[in-house]
Amino acid sequence: MYPELFNSFNNLNILIIGDVMMDAYLWGKVDRISPEAPVPIVSVNKKESRLGGAANVALNIKALGAKPIICSIIGDDKEGEELLELFVESGIDANSLVKIIGRKTTVKTRVIAQNQQILRIDAETDIEINISESNLVLNKFKLVLEQHKIDAIIFQDYDKGLITPYLIDEVIKSAKAKNIPIIVDPKKRNFLSYHHVDVFKPNLKELKEGLKVDFDAKNLAELKKTVASLQDKINAKSILLTLSELGVYAVNQNEERLTPAHIRTIADVSGAGDTVISVVATCIAAGTDIFVAAKLGNLAGGLVCEKVGVVPIDKSLLLQEAIK
Structure with missing residues (x-):
């Protein structure tokens, strides 16, 4: 069953609407504490920039064999240009990115020493885009629907300002008209704004914050x-x-299942949620039910936690594990 399913991924187009960002890395080693403050001194020996946020979801979709199309915003800054170059290098369709004048492109810089993340520096703005900026994004979105057969739409929300209740409503309306499944990875701000979607995938923290409840999982x-x-x-x-x-x-309308996690050596949990949503959405686009999608997403999330930094899933390794 799994080999056929994984082969079918190669024929799919998946549209991702979400906050794109750049993941910058400074790799080095620590062998002394600063005389100026009680903090480690990192001797940097490698710098790297990668696609992050919703762009990392696009990388995962591509790694699974499907074609990702990204619809998002970037700033009109140097980091925005660098992000565009990363899209080109990765072979991901970024024609539907909207450049917003005066906006800052989100950059998360992770400092890693001795294979451990010791610091993260975020440079960003999370101000919601206005109606006219939303309409620029929606025009790009509608063009994609005209030009491509889209098999699933992912909302990848990081509360960085792209996704607003207005944008959500307009996208859902268009998707419903074309029977395109919608898969949502929500955040706190718009948590309850997604109605009648196909899959809603919060984590435990998001569920508690979004519903303002506390309970024992x-x-x-x-x-x-x-x-x-x-x-x-x-x-x-x-x-x-x-x-x-x-x-x-x-859980769906008439069934529920709890799938236990696989025991793994965890190196870094960064990007695991991106991997889960990518696998789940690709499975739903391929026509599986939520329980098969959940099982494979769960497996994939565990696999990427064994690597340091944000890395896309390895399709052949996921297939081997699924068969096992």
């Missing part, structure tokens, strides 16, 4: 009750809740 009755109350509010076809080391909990 190990208590299955409490978990079910909380997810049911979310379902009442947004009417999603399926909800997929990622629970870190507890696995994933998937």
Whole structure:
């Protein structure tokens, strides 16, 4: 079953609407503490810039064999230009990026020493885009729908200002008219703005913040009750809740399943959520049910946690693990 499914990924086009960013890395080693303050001194021996945020989802989609198309905004700054170059180098369609004058491109700089992240520096703005800027994005989005057969749409929200309730409503309207499944990776600000989507995939922290509740995730009755109350509010076809080391909990209109996590040596959890949403969306685009998608997403998320830094999934390794 899995080999056929993985082969079918190669025929899919997946549109990602979300906050793109640059992941910058400074790799080095620490062998002394600063005399100026009680902080480690990192001797940098390597610098690297990679596609991050929703762009990392695009990289994962590409690694799975499908064609990603990204619809987003960047700033009119040096970092925005560098991000465009990274898209070109990665062979990802970035014709639907909108450059916003005076806006700052999001850059997350991670300082890594002795294979451990010791500091992250974020340079960004998270001000919501206005209606006219949203319409520029929507024009690009509608053009993509005209020019390509789109098999799934991912909302990849990091609360950096691209995604607004207005943008969400307009995209959902267009997608519904064309029967395109919508898969959402939400954040706090617009948590309850996504109605009638196909898959809604929060993590535990996002669920608690989005519903302003607290509960014990190990208590299955409490978990079910909380997810049911979310379902009442947004009417999603399926909800997929990622629970870190507890696995994933998937529920649709008439069934629910808790899939335990696979025991792994965790090196770095950065980017694991991006991998999960990419695999889930690609599976849904290929026509699987939420439970197969959840199982493979769970597996993929664990695999990328074994690597340091944000890295896309290895398709052949995921297939081997799935068969195993």
